[in-house]
Amino acid sequence: MTARRILPTEEATDLLKLVRDLATRELLPLAASAEKNQEFPREVFRLLGRTGLLGLPYPEEYGGGGQSYEVYLQVLEEIGAVWSSVGVGVSVHALSCFGLVTAGTEEQKQAWLPDMLGGELLGAYCLSEPHAGSDPAAMRTTARRDGDEYVLNGAKAWTTHGGRADFYKVMARTSEERYGISCFLIPADTPGLVADSLETKMGLTASPTATMLLDDVRIPVERRLGAEGDGLKIALAGLDSGRLGIAAVATGLAQGALDQAVAYAKERETFGERIIDHQGLAFVLADMDAAVQSARATTLHAARLKDAGLPFSREASIAKLVATDNAMKVTTDAVQVLGGYGYTRDFPVERYMREAKVMQIFEGTNQIQRMVIGRSLDKDNNGTITTR
Structure with a gap:
């Protein structure tokens, strides 16, 4: 059960199909073993670089993909749904390039960005x-x-x-x-x-x-x-974008957990019925789905503000807060849906639950996000209406 999406162009639609296929074919078979053995998948990042996925939100003239954040974050979500370590790694790599793109001289950009955005340099x-x-x-x-x-x-x-x-x-x-x-x-x-x-x-x-x-x-x-x-200014500006990256990966992680839970609930039977047919369990799955879609909506709203050149710092914090808290709840519920099997490593949901926890911590803890949101509410923020 993959996410339903509305994308801005046919090119973006084709890109998401490519990413979904690549994630299923190249990433999924490696994820469980690499996580178990703590093996860093450097070749996966080279592959993503060669296919143009490491520099998606950056200018084409320097080797980037020239994609909007609205599209880039949905790519991250597709990767995160299959392998969170790689999704986080792509987001961190994009963050590490941010300062050069936004504050570097033309000479610096020409010298370093092509290899950075092309994946030769991680x-x-x-x-x-x-x-x-x-x-x-x-x-x-x-x-x-x-x-x-x-x-x-x-x-x-x-x-x-x-x-x-x-x-x-x-x-x-x-x-x-x-x-x-x-x-x-x-x-x-x-x-x-x-x-x-x-x-x-x-x-x-x-x-x-x-x-x-x-x-x-x-x-x-x-x-x-x-x-x-200028360093702190560069760092904090980059963190707004980085928080959106983590929100997207967390949304993907939650979607992956939901997919596993739904698939199990359709097959597992108790008292002569599939467990998805029991109202109590169906309500849990419904809440999980609502949480995933809420996370996606807040994340894409912030991305569209960024793409429109509008302030998005508060919305980035909201997206990071909502998406990562929801991911923790959804992955915990996925373990509950699978019962004893969910607590074993025979199924991936226990790993998803462990991976969700750190997303509430890095790129600014969710307590920090609440501080950012609260302080912004104390300022005079005039509403802005734009046309899509």
Whole structure:
């Protein structure tokens, strides 16, 4: 039972069909084994890059797909429904490219973007620190100017693709002012940049997460994106888009769990009837479906605002909050529908439940999303009406 969609163009419709086929044919057979054995599927990302799926929301002139966020997020959802680790990885890669696209010089874009968007170079995003997760302005990693270079020292926690990425977008402090933070694009083979031991996680086990250690990492000034002090602005602007990416993956994860639960409920019989014919169970499935569709609607609403060039920060937080909370509820209910089987690893729903939890945490915890939403309600937000 795949999602029903209304897409803006025939090209987008064909793209979604291609993604669904690729996910079913190439990703699905690998997912369970890779998650069980904690194997990072680097070749899958190269495949996605070669098929143009890693740079979808970015300009074609630099090797991107030139697609709207409305379409890009539905692609992410299709991937997330089959393999969340890959869906999250695609979203993180897009986030790691954001600073270069929005704040890089034309020379920087021409030099680096084609390989980044084409998948030859896989990215990682380094903002959080061990003591500064939800408050990035409290970061302590420093970047000291030394002639034509910067020297970086510090540690960046919870880095998706840590130790496996080819480049890292790093935020570091360039002045003592609270917001004196700058943005740098650092190649993985730069001396002094190393990954600490991989985190042992309850879910997304095929997606490596590590603290990145920076010990006198020297990079040329040309590796800074934007002006000194622009880093936090670049980071927060990117997080709005990144939250939509996680909302889309969470929606896909919930859809995948719902599909598994419905398929099981149609086959399993008790008291001479399929369990889907029992009203109590059917109501659970109905609530799951409503939750998935609500998540999709809020996510696509925010995407359409972004595509229209309108403010979407509050709506991105709403989408992330709704989609990830709903994914946690839907995956938990999917385990309940399958009963004892749902608690075993013979069926994927127990993995879906474990994977859903972290989506309420990264790209800003859902408590942070509530703060963002609440503060926005205290401002004078005039309603905007646009024509599609």
